[in-house]
Amino acid sequence: MTKEGQYIYAIVAANEERGFGQKGIGDREDEVHTVCYQDIGAVVSPSPIVKYSVTRVNTMVHQKVMEEGMKYYPLLPVRFGTIGERADLIKEKVLKARHDEFKDLLRYVEDKIELGLKALWTNKEAVFREIVDENKDIRLLRDRLISKGLRAQRDDQIRLGEMVKKALDAKKGREEKAILKFFKGLWVEHKANNVMGDQMITNCAFLVQKDQEKAFDEAVDKLTAKHDGRMKLKYVGPVPPCNFVEIVVKW
Template sequence: MEEVVKEGKYIYCIITTTVAKTFGSIGIGCRGDELYTICFQNIAAVVSNSPIIKYSISRENTLAHEKAIEEVMKEHTVLPVRFATIAEDEEKVKKILEKEYDRFVALLKDMKGKKELGLKAIFKEDVIYKYILEKYKDIERLKERVSALPPEKTYYQRMEIGKMVEAALQKEKEIHKKGILNTLSPLAVEVKNNNTYGELMIISAAFLVEKYREPEFDQKVNEYVNKYGNKINFKYVGTVPPFNFVNLIINTEEY
């Protein structure tokens, strides 16, 4: 006999509202479930119906989670809830809102009028090594000397050049990371430096910025891009859920 999977309430985020609202049939799981609010006093959880299952951390599922929160963000300050948080029913959601009311209200007040902006900067591979040779003359001179000798006699010298280039690259990354943070951090309320990946990535950072300062922040990013875009690729992302600054962990079984 096939086991019946119970239905629950998938929680996306917490918002401030006193009225019931819907946000479209964009619930996780590709069933076309409606996003709607479950209210308690002046706050609400945005939920959709969902089977009580363990969602895999696939691109499809995480994107559905993020897109749902982005839709709500068009009208509201949001407190994102951790991916795959499912309460057993509406009563459980209301209990969570009641118990965490003061904390949620304080966080909503703190996040009001702010947005997360993300910036990644990565050296262009075809440009940066040429730039390093031009800037670091000792590496260039050693490379020229070695290139005139038979390859079998220059193994250690080539190893040395590799180490020197690596050290120079690290130095350049630190220079630009510091430059970016010194330029943009004064315009942000909070900054989160995330892990970088690959030898060419300079920075992967999130900035919590007051909305009224966004044009100034944009301008500073554009100035940096115009100045260094010849050797650095920039990826600048705005209006994303503030996952780097709030990502509520709600253990539903505790309520």
């Protein structure tokens, strides 16, 4: 029989145990609640002690619980898939043992939010045309390959592809730097995450003081207006500060 435990979503600044009215991870509809030690708590739900797959459903439940928690408390995200055996052990081995560490981190995040921004070119073909126009060596090699037609050497074709890739990465770097200038002075921490595909220019997370959120929103609006039609922005937040804090629990 599978042992029972408590799935841990987050550490919060809470001194009173309460239910969230939310269903936890898994298919049993266990209720999310807090367990507390002094002035900090863990957001948990009953769960069998199993390894949860990193599926969209599971990660969304984890995320939604954290988003609900941050409405009420300063919150530290806990790594996905963390399960403790019993509430009393979580209090003793996690909350009590790391109380001062968690208090310091909670003080750090209490007046901050995480905002996310992705920027993508809307027309990939237009960007590649720009690259050819901006790079004489690429243009000359491309023209030579076109003139040779079927007789074009595969090595030259590979070299052209490598040159274009290098130029594309450089272009992304320049445009990302220009994008970040719009937000100068508006963030406390910044993290550049992996970009996916040729069209994504940047995929950034920002830790921002709460009183700067409006100014950040306005900067996004200005960036959108400047690049309307050429660039698409995906702006999300506030969200739990997962890009800047991840609590790892080792039993």
